[in-house]
Amino acid sequence: MYAIAVEPGAGDPTVVEKPIPEPETGEALVRTLRVGVDGTDHEVISGAHGGVPDDEDHLVLGHEAVGVVEDPNGTDLEVGQLVVPTVRRPPNGTNHYFESGYPDMAPEGEYVERGIVGGHGFMAEYFTSPADYLVPIPESLASLGFLVEPISISEKAIEHAFASRSAFDWRPESAMVLGNGSLGLLTVAMLVETLEFDRTYCLGRRDRPDPTIDIIESLGATYVDSRETPVSEVPAVHERIDFIYEATGYAPHAFETIEALAPNGVGALLGVPSSWEFEIDGGALHEEFVLHNKALVGSVNSHRGHFESAIDTLSQLPESFTDDLVTGVYDLDSFQDAFVDDDTTIKTAVEFDTI
Amino acid sequence: MYAIAVEPGAGDPTVVEKPIPEPETGEALVRTLRVGVDGTDHEVISGAHGGVPDDEDHLVLGHEAVGVVEDPNGTDLEVGQLVVPTVRRPPNGTNHYFESGYPDMAPEGEYVERGIVGGHGFMAEYFTSPADYLVPIPESLASLGFLVEPISISEKAIEHAFASRSAFDWRPESAMVLGNGSLGLLTVAMLVETLEFDRTYCLGRRDRPDPTIDIIESLGATYVDSRETPVSEVPAVHERIDFIYEATGYAPHAFETIEALAPNGVGALLGVPSSWEFEIDGGALHEEFVLHNKALVGSVNSHRGHFESAIDTLSQLPESFTDDLVTGVYDLDSFQDAFVDDDTTIKTAVEFDTI
Numbered sequence: 284m285y286a287i288a289v290e291p292g293a294g295d296p297t298v299v300e301k302p303i304p305e306p307e308t309g310e311a312l313v314r315t316l317r318v319g320v321d322g323t324d325h326e327v328i329s330g331a332h333g334g335v336p337d338d339e340d341h342l343v344l345g346h347e348a349v350g351v352v353e354d355p356n357g358t359d360l361e362v363g364q365l366v367v368p369t370v371r372r373p374p375n376g377t378n379h380y381f382e383s384g385y386p387d388m389a390p391e392g393e394y395v396e397r398g399i400v401g402g403h404g405f406m407a408e409y410f411t412s413p414a415d416y417l418v419p420i421p422e423s424l425a426s427l428g429f430l431v432e433p434i435s436i437s438e439k440a441i442e443h444a445f446a447s448r449s450a451f452d453w454r455p456e457s458a459m460v461l462g463n464g465s466l467g468l469l470t471v472a473m474l475v476e477t478l479e480f481d482r483t484y485c486l487g488r489r490d491r492p493d494p495t496i497d498i499i500e501s502l503g504a505t506y507v508d509s510r511e512t513p514v515s516e517v518p519a520v521h522e523r524i525d526f527i528y529e530a531t532g533y534a535p536h537a538f539e540t541i542e543a544l545a546p547n548g549v550g551a552l553l554g555v556p557s558s559w560e561f562e563i564d565g566g567a568l569h570e571e572f573v574l575h576n577k578a579l580v581g582s583v584n585s586h587r588g589h590f591e592s593a594i595d596t597l598s599q600l601p602e603s604f605t606d607d608l609v610t611g612v613y614d615l616d617s618f619q620d621a622f623v624d625d626d627t628t629i630k631t632a633v634e635f636d637t638i
Numbered sequence: 639m640y641a642i643a644v645e646p647g648a649g650d651p652t653v654v655e656k657p658i659p660e661p662e663t664g665e666a667l668v669r670t671l672r673v674g675v676d677g678t679d680h681e682v683i684s685g686a687h688g689g690v691p692d693d694e695d696h697l698v699l700g701h702e703a704v705g706v707v708e709d710p711n712g713t714d715l716e717v718g719q720l721v722v723p724t725v726r727r728p729p730n731g732t733n734h735y736f737e738s739g740y741p742d743m744a745p746e747g748e749y750v751e752r753g754i755v756g757g758h759g760f761m762a763e764y765f766t767s768p769a770d771y772l773v774p775i776p777e778s779l780a781s782l783g784f785l786v787e788p789i790s791i792s793e794k795a796i797e798h799a800f801a802s803r804s805a806f807d808w809r810p811e812s813a814m815v816l817g818n819g820s821l822g823l824l825t826v827a828m829l830v831e832t833l834e835f836d837r838t839y840c841l842g843r844r845d846r847p848d849p850t851i852d853i854i855e856s857l858g859a860t861y862v863d864s865r866e867t868p869v870s871e872v873p874a875v876h877e878r879i880d881f882i883y884e885a886t887g888y889a890p891h892a893f894e895t896i897e898a899l900a901p902n903g904v905g906a907l908l909g910v911p912s913s914w915e916f917e918i919d920g921g922a923l924h925e926e927f928v929l930h931n932k933a934l935v936g937s938v939n940s941h942r943g944h945f946e947s948a949i950d951t952l953s954q955l956p957e958s959f960t961d962d963l964v965t966g967v968y969d970l971d972s973f974q975d976a977f978v979d980d981d982t983t984i985k986t987a988v989e990f991d992t993i
Binding site: 383384385387388390391439442443446447448449450451452532534535537538546547552553554555556557558559560561562563564565566567568569570571572573574575576577578579580581582583 | 738739740742743745746794797798801802803804805806807887889890892893901902907908909910911912913914915916917918919920921922923924925926927928929930931932933934935936937938
């Protein structure tokens, strides 16, 4: 079979030929339909993040997949069932994070991530996976199933952020997403369509006309240009925000979020920046944190429950939104186009097969 | 009657004579037994924090009180009932924070705090209060009832911090209190005695012999000298900490907490520093926040439910601990001694009357 792989740091991904994998006991064989591309893939390709499996010189990419069960191999799955695989797997044997159902809370070293670090991904014509890590999805979502994984990331972040506000009668009205990449836009859609915030904002640094600004506005959200209105000035220009979702990886945003939050508000941090020293008014931020009962919650990855919530969320997102979001689906012959990252590209996927 | 008051910023508190207050409808008249002194009182006295009520030139101090109902005035309370008053009151009329039972979540402007800002405190022979803000306590706690308010502050912070970890199977084992003031020591006792952390640390900057270090060690906790082991080096010298409670008001601690936390850990911030610019490795902190699912929660004040929990907690603290913690109880003639702040003073109170 064909797969799309990289030697991390070596540059562009290439097509490699590999044997069709054979499922072990408890695993099913899945025929891949589509696999999405996101910023993490670009970081893996550049070598900024991730790593090859032990004893391998390459990594098969892809962690946002949807496929069809080809061989249930004695598991409870059925031939033809549509599934989305979760991403984390135990590194050797298992550990209590996986046993308790919270692999997303495992610290480094206690997991591999398929397609990212230590485990081959799903950008191949077939992949195997323990059936426990394959989440069934309805056939109606086949073409968009590769969005389940990124949505699940936001399901988790939102769950954790809201949990931090569960000890009182929190009534958030305003939300802001920092970052207008595909994850940011999916989250704007969630905040507007399923969480029903009264007022939702999305911060970016793009000039009009721009397709991401068009999406933000067609959802009824407000675009905020960070070059005109830095995060710390959002309260003065717009309002103080109850829930802020950071998906830029721009480290000052993590700290400016404290200023931009409304009293009793919470910020979810999802970006993964590198070391960067800068000055903050730590005293004022600390005081603001305390006197206004604010919270910051870091969030990475997601567990099966978040995938199940994400399937429900995906089914509620308007078709007009997903049509605009997915700017390209490419077959194996033109797979490189799925990795182009320019201002007209929002979300792409590689298509290996159709249902 | 006599009361202890300040003109904020004017220097030392003085005894003033005032009429015994008359309870309005819904209010009871309380005969004061003891009122504790804490760091906030010192900030109010220095003028760093707080303010007099409208149309007044002085503020009666005191927000950590225990008293006896002298006149229920038609409320559900009974003559002779021991009570502890909560601190926050609505500024004018009411608002939804008070109506929903979460005055502790009200932002600035939506509350007054008795003895701190905008409302007279409880350091007087009598005070009045709406019965709803008087929490009954058992007679056995009469002499220590002034500790209920500070314990309630930690009850809230701990509730909010733990809520932030409620979306997964959190199993904290280690805790660290930053600060060995009276609130820090009360919190160490709670972590050891009622929350039963396996390993509890308390950070300070005192040389031995020192009474606070003796208390920390007699509770079975470990003293950490911040001059030898800064917060950021706690993981290297001791271990990464699941729950950190910051009560120093030293702003760098808020950010060093992110480094010292174990994966999936949470820091509760309670200090209230002033503006102070300094450099941080914001990129590394942001990354650590995200990749290890950490959380920071600011917390101020407490609501009636926290007072009720605090009464239960207080009844479980060992007498040997409270004996060591309370270093002086002074009557009105020597009330100045209760405001002395030196290395042999831990927790003091002014006694207005006995049961």
